[in-house]
Amino acid sequence: EIPLKYGATNDGKRQDPAMQKFRDNRLGAFIHWGLYAIPGGEWNGKVYGGAAEWLKSWAKVPADEWLKLMDQWNPTKFDAKKWAKMAKEMGAKYVKITTKHHEGFCLWPSKYSKYTVANTPYKKDVLGEMVKAYNDEGIDVHFYFSVMDWSHPDYRYSIKSEEDSIAFSRFLEFTDNQLKELATRYPTVKDFWFDGTWDASIKKNGWWTAHAEQMLKEMLPGVTINSRLRADDNGKRHFDSNGRLMGDYESGYERRLPDPVKDLKVTQWDWEACMTIPENQWGYHKDWSLSYVKTPIEVIDRIVHAVSMGGNMVVNFGPQADGDFRPEEKALATAIGKWMHRYGEAVYACDYAGFDKQDWGYYTRGKNGEVYMIVFNQPYSERLVVKTPKGISVEKAALLGTGEEMNVVETARNEYNISIPEKSPDEPYVIRLKVRAAK
Numbered sequence: 001e002i003p004l005k006y007g008a009t010n011d012g013k014r015q016d017p018a019m020q021k022f023r024d025n026r027l028g029a030f031i032h033w034g035l036y037a038i039p040g041g042e043w044n045g046k047v048y049g050g051a052a053e054w055l056k057s058w059a060k061v062p063a064d065e066w067l068k069l070m071d072q073w074n075p076t077k078f079d080a081k082k083w084a085k086m087a088k089e090m091g092a093k094y095v096k097i098t099t100k101h102h103e104g105f106c107l108w109p110s111k112y113s114k115y116t117v118a119n120t121p122y123k124k125d126v127l128g129e130m131v132k133a134y135n136d137e138g139i140d141v142h143f144y145f146s147v148m149d150w151s152h153p154d155y156r157y158s159i160k161s162e163e164d165s166i167a168f169s170r171f172l173e174f175t176d177n178q179l180k181e182l183a184t185r186y187p188t189v190k191d192f193w194f195d196g197t198w199d200a201s202i203k204k205n206g207w208w209t210a211h212a213e214q215m216l217k218e219m220l221p222g223v224t225i226n227s228r229l230r231a232d233d234n235g236k237r238h239f240d241s242n243g244r245l246m247g248d249y250e251s252g253y254e255r256r257l258p259d260p261v262k263d264l265k266v267t268q269w270d271w272e273a274c275m276t277i278p279e280n281q282w283g284y285h286k287d288w289s290l291s292y293v294k295t296p297i298e299v300i301d302r303i304v305h306a307v308s309m310g311g312n313m314v315v316n317f318g319p320q321a322d323g324d325f326r327p328e329e330k331a332l333a334t335a336i337g338k339w340m341h342r343y344g345e346a347v348y349a350c351d352y353a354g355f356d357k358q359d360w361g362y363y364t365r366g367k368n369g370e371v372y373m374i375v376f377n378q379p380y381s382e383r384l385v386v387k388t389p390k391g392i393s394v395e396k397a398a399l400l401g402t403g404e405e406m407n408v409v410e411t412a413r414n415e416y417n418i419s420i421p422e423k424s425p426d427e428p429y430v431i432r433l434k435v436r437a438a439k
């Protein structure tokens with residue numbers, strides 16, 4: 001054991017009600033909204049294919065020039081109630097909102113920065129409107145917060161001098177003030193998802209990351225904090241120098257997922273993945289033809305993949321500068337919602353089932369021990385192979401929705417063929433298994 005002052009604070013998965021709710025929510029939506037939505041990936045007539053919220057970096061725009069975009073921040077079509085209805089229709093149980101992305105523009109009227117919605121033509125506290133609207137729909141709100149802040153003169157990528165150290169101390173105090181401000185103004189927030197924490201300056205200040213976690217947990221009992229905030233005494237991130245997860249859930253799966261066979265270690269801790277619909281666009285980009293755009297079924301596959309390994313999935317939306325969503329995102333939210341309305345029983349409050357992965361799709365397990373088969377790939381054999389863990393047998397199999405009983409044929413010890421539905425649903429479908437543990 002390496003002695004640590006700023007290492008992991010949880011011993012295993014948190015089991016308190018707030019963490020249970022985080023876990024049971026399973027499906028979230030990300031909202032990436034900021035000044036970057038205005039240029040939408042284009043600067044001085046050139047369209048950049050990189051992530052739109054990083055346009056300032058791709059086009060090498062000086063901070064003071066970039067922040068002039070505030071003069072154009074006027075989302076006249078913004079309607080928080082409509083946004084909340086869209087999330088509700090999608091079946092998202094929580095929404096993660098970029099309170100401040102790397103650009104430093106705050107969606108709330110922070111008194112610690114002049115780069116906020118208060119100093120734009122729109123003036124209004126859009127974050128406050130969103131928090132109320134989502135909460136009114138019974139949707140939890142999580143705050144994304146970028147520690148790296150391109151607008152702040154005291155931010156440092158690394159600490160190379162006494163001057164750097166003094167400036168960065170001022171920056172960390174500024175950051176503390178903004179975090180306390182967010183926790184005080186919006187006390188119904190359930191989670192802080194930190195980003196922009198990969199620089200040497202943060203890794204050198206692991207103490208601060210531990211302090212920030214503790215400060216928020218004292219202010220908001222039950223609040224969850226992602227592992228990406230955390231660095232330990234030695235600058236180790238996410239997992240401390242003793243291999244223990246810091247924060248309350250692992251948050252490294254950004255646009256990627258653990259392998260269902262090789263990466264089963266992730267079932268030992270809570271984790272949350274997040275994904276974009278195009279290959280890599282979080283903020284609004286005007287031209288989605290520049291990369292592959294996932295279909296609704298490909299998004300649903302990723303949602304189920306995460307839950308089948310005991311994780312959450314957050315699907316990203318990048319609202320337009322005018323406060324409306326692009327048609328593709330509205331259509332996606334509707335399609336996901338239709339599927340979740342029919343088959344959400346196999347997702348919400350479900351977890352890793354402990355069955356070996358099969359080619360036809362994924363397993364999840366409900367709280368009452370029922371096992372769900374979520375079928376994405378219909379086999380030509382018309383038989384769905386199920387291999388149960390030792391001592392577990394399959395008693396019954398029924399199609400979710402119609403209740404149609406599937407034939408269950410034992411083909412070998414702990415091996416079964418489950419028949420496919422008489423009339424194949426024209427979408428990924430779910431079979432609920434009744435399993436029995438040998439006495």
Ligand SMILES: C#C[C@@H]1N[C@@H](C)[C@@H](O)[C@H]1O
Nearest residue numbers: 051053054195254274282
């Ligand atoms: C890199 C990076 C950031 N992390 C994702 C969640 C987006 O916010 C992207 O800009």
